[in-house]
Amino acid sequence: MRVMDVVNEAKGAMRASEVFGTPYEKNGVTIIPAAKIAGGAGGGGDQAQPQAGGVGFGVSSRPVGAFVIKGSDVSWQPALDLNRIIVMGQVV
Structure with a gap:
């Protein structure tokens, strides 16, 4: 796989349509x-050996x-991350 193929796959996985799910009513x-x-993405190689x-x-x-x-009202309901709450409770 070429570097640009990897970059294009990464960009495709991080688009706005992936952030917002399908609305349901x-x-x-x-x-x-x-x-x-x-x-994130990264890579490296060797100029002496282009295939390496x-x-x-x-x-x-x-x-x-x-x-x-609901009607003309819009509200935000945050998700409850129970794992994060447990870890933070253990840290304190």
Whole structure:
């Protein structure tokens, strides 16, 4: 795989459509889930041996909450990250 192929795959995984989930509606209330996405890429090689080297990328995501739309009112409901609460409780 070429370096630019890896970069293009990483860019595709970190677009706005991946941050906001598919809206769904029930009983007149629309929910739009949202996530935080982070990623990075890197690579290296040797000029003396052009085929020697490597590239890679990683992407992670986690839910952060949802927009709740009811009539003309819009509110934000943050996601509860129980693991983060437990870890922070242990640190304190």
